[in-house]
Structures are given as structure tokens and as C-alpha cells.
Amino acid sequence: TKGKKLLDYFTENKTLNKEFILYILGLEKDDPQRNLLYKASSIVKENFTANYVSIKGLIEFSNYCSKNCYYCGIRRDNKTLKRYRMTEEDILEAVEKVKKLGLDTIILQSGEDYFYDDDKIIALIKKIKKLTKLPISISIGERDFESYFKYKKAGAIRTLLKHETVNRELFEKVNPDKKYEKRLGLLKYANSIGYVTGSGFIIGLPGQTNSDIADDLLFIRDEKVIMIGIGPLIASKNTPYENMENGSITKTLNACCAARFVVPNSQMPVTTALGTLDIKTHYDALEYFCNVVMVNITPDKFRKNYNIYDNKAKIDFFETIDELEKREIKICPITTKALGR
Template sequence: MIKDPYLVICKSTNHMLRAAGLIEKQYAHQLVPVPAEYGYICNTAIRINGADVAAIKDMLAAKRVAVEGYYRENRRPLPGLLGRLASLALSENILSIMGKIEKGMDLQKGELVTLLAATGQDMEAVFIAADMLRKELIGDVVDIRAAVEFSNYCKKNCTYCGLRRDNKTLVRYRMTPGEIIGIAKEMKAMGHHTIILQSGEDPWYTTDKMLEIIRGIKRETNMRITLSVGEWSRDEYKLFREAGANNYLLKIETSNPERFAEIHPDDDYKTRLEHSKWLKELGYITGSGNIIGLPKQTVEDIADDIILMKESGTHMIGLGPFLPAENTPLDREKPGDYDLSLKTIAVARIYLKNVFIPSTTALATLVPEGLQRGLEVGANTIMYNLTPPQYRGNYVIYSDKAVIDLEKTVAAVRAAGRKVPSSLKI
């Protein structure tokens, strides 16, 4: 947990990556979006403990890392919010909560539930508050990242997922380490600084194969590496970290232990939390998230999900609607609600403040303009797909998955009135 937080803001992304590599060896830290007040010097800042500022400053100076400055991170009010909402006919409860948001006060679970249940003009107020807060804290540049889905084999049998082992109709594929490293080199040439490696839990990728992939990407590109490859042992997480992996996305899906057990027959809720703790202890920047609209889920459950993200210090928050996948136990269930999905993004932004929240492919699958709309209600990240075309159509975690490429990503960013990172070569 970061105490008395300071932000290290570097003069370029390359210097930020150098600084993060040095800091992570000795000090607690988190990567967070740069607050808008500092301009677009580099889109990612390094959050550190106030007690470590002097030592880190000396270390980075000795290594000639170009730092713009070290800034205390303060909670700020959101002036002008109530003025923006003056034309709306708001309920007393929503108006009271908006007053607290304007003053920069913390919200309680019951208030999160009220925001998640908002309708009509109350709901519009939630969206406006989240978008204002996003702009105030982060600015208009959207963090654009690319993912490669390198295997759709999975040993698990999650009830909602089309990759589950009992789905015998799915055409399976695996990419070789060489193919994956080749895609990473393409990403680097496009101006990306992070690669997301995503797959089912595929035993074919042994520890040694994963290390080959991680080391190869680091050697050829020096990109940051985000892993989204399920549960491994603590020792394996440690080896991946030492080989060069930086971030780890291990979604909880739901903070309700009963719901978790229903959708994850092969997993244990407490074990998932323990693994998330291990990842932080090992120095990963961690990601999690939930599925909105699971059977039997309540808005209270969703509020608990958001609270858990804050309590665990989660840095990347993936929030997407449930979408049924063919040939799964939940294939007859209805999709998650679009408005509730948007409200979850908005409430997460209001409560969690300065974190990375993507506008998801699932949202764009549910509603064509979902990618743009997510950006308009608090999201600041899009992760698009660079999986080779011959494989892409078989990574069906849910049915009729939208194809989000760089062109569609940039179009959504611009339609939302936002900015594309200057480092991307488009």
C-alpha cells in the first residue's frame, strides 16, 4: 500500500520505463495515468511512497533518468460539478452524493449502490461526474494497448467462458514462442510500449516456454509485458517477474464467494485472492475486474467488487458486461445490461479515481457504439486485438465477439472527443 503518495513524472515514455525498471527493484510503486494538470509529457506516472522520494530522486539522478518532477498526490475536489448538473432534475439522494463528489469526499457502499441503481437524469449525472473526474485527473489522452491471444486451449471449465475444456466444438489453436515474439516486434514498430499476452490456462505452455517468450520479448523489444494467463504457482510468478514480466491481469470476476464458486467450478475464491496478493508482493502491477450481469448478481455485489479493487490496490480495472457463449452452461442466459455496464465504469472512476479503466470489447459487442460510450463515462484505456487473423476468430470467450482493431480504436477515441497517444504511428 502506498502511503503519502508522490508521483514521479518523467520527460518521456522511454525515461519512465527506465525509471520504473530501477524503482521496482527496491521500492513499492504503482504505474498510474498522469494527472491532466501536468500536461502530456508522458502518459504514465510512477506513484511512490513519500518516505522514498529522496532515495529515489538520488538513484534516478545517478542513472541520468530525465525526470520532470516529483509531486505530492493530493485528493482534489471537483469544482463546478453541481453547476454542470443544475439543468437536471435530480433526486435528493443523488444530489447529496454529487455534493460529496464535488467536495472530494469519500463515498460509502450504500452511496455506490445508489449510483449504480440510478436511472434517467440521475444516471446522466453519474456519467457527467465520472467524465469530469476522468478529465480532471487524467486528461484526454486515451491509453491504447494491444493484446495477442496466443492460445485458446484451457484446462479450466468456467461456466461462462467459451474456452472451457468441455466445449468440444471449438477449433483450438496455439501460437509458437517465435510467432508471439514476432507480434511483439510488430507492436514495438507501431509505437507501443506494452504488450498484453492473453490465453486460456494451457498446460502446453510450460514454465520454460513462458520464460522463453518473456525473455525473447524483452530481448527483442524491451517492451513492458502484461500477462493474462490464469493461475500459476508463486514460484512461477516469481520466475516470470524476474524474466521481465511487469503487469499481471488476474480477474476476480465477482467478489461474492457464492457467485464465484458457481462460475468457477475448478477454482477457489480464497485462493484467487491469495494469488492476487502474491502478485503484488512480487512487484507486479496488478489488474482485476468483474463481469456485470452474471446470474443472481446484485448491484450490492457490484459495489463490493469496486470496493475490493480499492482495498487490494488494483491498478487496472476491467469491467465488462456478461455475454453468453455458445456451448456453455450459461449460453441461454441474457446478456448484461448496457446501462448498468456504463454505470459500473462511471462509479469505478468516481470511487477509484486515478486508475486505468478500459472501455472493453465486450461493451462494443453488446452495443456497436459501446467503445466510444465507455470513454465518455469514465474509461481511459482501450485494449485492441493484434492476434493474427487465422487465429482471432477462435478466441471466443463469448459469442459474436466484436473485432476491435487499431482503426476502430482510433475512430472511437476521436468520436469521443479524446486524443490518441503521440507515440503511436498511425
């Protein structure tokens, strides 16, 4: 069968070619091959990674955004949204919480908000460095190459910048003011100066084909990006895409499965978008292919307005621990120690 041929190809090459990626992407929900390949993917994860789930703390420090991505609920033109910026004090308090819980990375995320200019971001990174040795990851959108260099020098060592789609025409259609060259260039640049770099893409963009998704995976592999976030599009209210269909959950899982074969040692966060559409599937993904979960540390009074999409799931630390333990999925040793296990 094709599934068997795929596994032989993987065993020989430690990756997949486009033909096999397309095969996985096209598997229907009830195809028995799907179960088989998901199980095989969990074996790849077990053998090529540290084989535990890392839990990272997400601090969404501002929902102001100067960009207008058509799918995103915090886009500039959404005037119905109450905007907020966390103060430095608020952010440092959240960092203390990340430390106390024993999470393994601090992720600073925001809309593209230039109120936090380079000086403010650098000062913030340095203050966090004084509080903790935990790795700092930034997810703040497109800044100058030079800025990314300075953040690295100040102490940020990871970055998350999804390429969204590698199909240029589609990219320009859905991101009216994200710049294709700049974004992909930044990703390559960040990788080249030693950031642990994360990228990713959205499943279900209008007109997107399986061939586009396969190209996304090959791009990630060829650029040697080590973190891969794959999430379904969620049609958010008060955006031009509010009446669109959500991205397919099956296709998202198939893409995660293919990603595990394409880059076997990758760090693969399960996206909050998947958790928002179906929380059970979010944990299934952690069983089969994903090995990172980002729990939400943003204080509730701010978090409720960080709605890049409606009813965004709160990925809660203690609920995550309970469910992972129930499913006997191993958790990162730092966190286990902090929990006193």
C-alpha cells in the same frame, strides 16, 4: 438531490461509500441523474489521470484451457471449438506489430494452458524483452505464486487477473474449478511484489445483486488494484449458460461510472465484451470513464477461434483511432507519435 450529495461526498473523500455506489448502480437508463453523473465522471477522469486513452495490444496466444468456467466459450468441455496454440515465432511476429503501431503495452493472454510451462513463458518474456522495451502484461490465469515471481523477474511487469466476483458463493457457483482463495491471493501477491495489477468482474452473473457489485468495487479499492476491467456477461453458445440473458449494458456503464469515482486515478480498460454487445457504447465508455483500450493483434486465422463468447468484436487499431479522433478524445503520446501526428 442524491446526485448532489454524492458529488459533495466525493469532493470531500475522493471516493464513494457503498450507499452512493448502490445509488449509481441502480440508475435507470432514462434517469437524468445518470447523464449528469457520467459527465461528472469524465471530469474526475480528466483531473485524476493523464487524461488520454492508452492503446494496448492484445495477443491471444492459445485457446486451450484446463478450466471449465460456466460462462466461457473456450472452457475445457467445449469440444466443438478448434483449438490453437501460436508458436513462439507467431507471437514474436505479433509483438513486432505492436511495436510498429506504437501501442503502449503487450498483453499476452490465453486460456489456462500448461503446455506453456514456466520455462516456456519465461523464455518468451525474455525474447520479447530483447525485441522491445514495451511493458509486458500477462493474463494466463492461476499459476503458482512462485511462477508469478519468476515471470516478474524475467521482465513481465503487469498482470491481468479478474477476480470475477468477490461473493465467494457466487464465485464457486460460476467457476467450478477456479479457486477463490488462490485467485484473490494471487492478485494480492502480484500487487505486493510490484506488478501493476489489473482485476475486474463480470456484470450479470446468475443471482448477482447490486450489493455484490458494490462489494467488487470496494474490494478493488481496498486492495489498491489500479486497473479495473468491468464487462457484461455474454451468454456463449456451447456453454452451460448459453440460454441465459446477457449482462445489462446500462448496469455495466453504471458500474464503470461508479468505479471512476471509487478509484479516481484508475486505469480502466473498456472491455471487449461491452464492444461486442454494442460498439457505440464501447466508445461512449471511453469518453466518460474508461481510459484504456485493448486492440486485437492476434492474427485472424487464430483470433476467430478465441471465442470466449460468440461474435466477439475485433477491436481494430485503425477503427479505434478513427473513432477516438472523431470524438476528439486524446490518445497516448507514444501512439500519436508513431502515427506521425
